[in-house]
Amino acid sequence: MPAKKPTRTLRMRRLAAELRRLRESAGLSREDVTAATRINGSTLYRVESAQARPQLRTLHTLCDLYGVDEAEREELLALTKDSGKQGWLETYPSELPTEYTNYILFESEARTIRNYESLFVPGLLQTEDYARAVIRGTVPLATDEQVEDRVRARLQRQELLHGTEPLRLRAIVDEAVLRRVVGGPCVMREQLLHLGTMAKLPHVEVQVIRFESGAHPGMPGSFVLIDFPEPADPAVVYIDSMAGDLFLEGDVEVDRYSLILEQLIGVALSPDESRQLIGTVAAGMTAED
Template identity: 55%
Template sequence: MQEKDGMGEISPPPPAKRQPPTVRLRRLAAELRHLRQEAGLSQAEVTEKTDVNLATLHRIETAKAKPQLRTLNALLDAYGVTGNRRADLITLQKEAKQRGWLHGFEADLPSPYSAYIGLEAEARQAINYESLFIPGLLQTEDYARAVVRGVRPTATDDEVETRITARMQRQALLESDTPLRLWAILDQAALSRTVGNDAVMRDQLVHLSRQAQRPHITVQVIPFSAGAHPGMPGSFIVLKFDADSPDAIHIDSMAGGLFLEKETDIQQYNHICEHLRAIALSPTDTAALIASLREDY
């Protein structure tokens, strides 16, 4: 039922609230932008090759609009995309409005175009809670190799090295002129469990200490003395983007990587982050604890 204003006229309905882009749509936008750049084409050159309107192309590449299938095919033709990669992008287009996403971690997942890696590269900040491991962005190569071999005992040498290469490449996000801001919260168990051997752990803790001194990286440890806490059910990452783009929550599991996008889930995990930061040691006390544990190795 429409409302009448004070003059007896029918007031127009309020404008519909624009839905924020889903993880799928953001990934599709990022991949299309990367494909254009790989092809060495400007947006203007793409419009000449495809007849796709410049404003439309900009909206597609910034996840403000879902491309129609014929538009997507025209762009993929211009970029020379074929085979499985093309099929994957068409699937993304068809499912772009769906929220929540369980993406299986197959052997070839760690590529520049995998779901999580692509989103992480678009984020401006990551809040990473880990209960059992050092966060991937802060791992040394030897520690990462020991983790992958331990977690995936049936993986081939090639599969292990593919994952290690991807993990090391991800760390470039911390080295750019506008680096990713990382807030890492670790349970003390992640520091106390020997991964690899004593030498691997000693080098890892030295590296963690050095990284924690950088202005865009904050490290806090939740000591054993804190008792039970909300992070104990498992690790997660909150990715934060520009102000007009909602956060994305990523949870790793043996079944795959689960993206959470509901507003209630985002609020819950941000609240958990606040609680974990409050009960964790300060960055200064964390540095002292890491130095103490390092002596054990």
């Protein structure tokens, strides 16, 4: 069985960015580093793109080559040692796909999540029964145990919205999210009532794009913009698709999705109007399965 790829964390991203900066400040290409140190070029690329953590020996060699002083060397060593920390996810990392694990870790360290969804209630706002119905419907080959692992992870993620410094969430959803009856009318009604309740929290905004709005920039698919509290940690775009999960980290891509999100906010109902619509749709759901 092939070794599982290391889970990316913010610390790993920060370490990779700092090592790239040090190499470029020294005026060296990756080929130059390989020639001077015999560190494999593909290994260096993986370290600088946050796909692998450097061995301590490799890190010391790079620090020597780049002329890093003792204080900065200690910071890099600390980042390396802490780069694999995963918090609560360590309870069951092997049961979750690697890219989903990466997303959860980024989400757990975020300041703000801006989420557009065209078909589902955002995961952070799902009820347990709705989440279970979604997972069973979208991952039909999953075992009961795998389904419950994912439900448990989703519910645990929602703790980010509670506490003294909760995550700020802005969710834009297409009206189809409200109208598609997932898990039956009873489950869907409970979900809509929960969505309306969560939308009243001061750190949660929910906006709905009506069918009458016609075509809009979100129709190609859902995405998440993740913003972090530290300036050293640039925003990330996360896209979950049938072809696989994708993280976009370049300035051009992040700016493009930020612009799309602003356009969607402009098309959507206001938060107050959205809560009213959610309540109306919930009231129209029958209480019988």
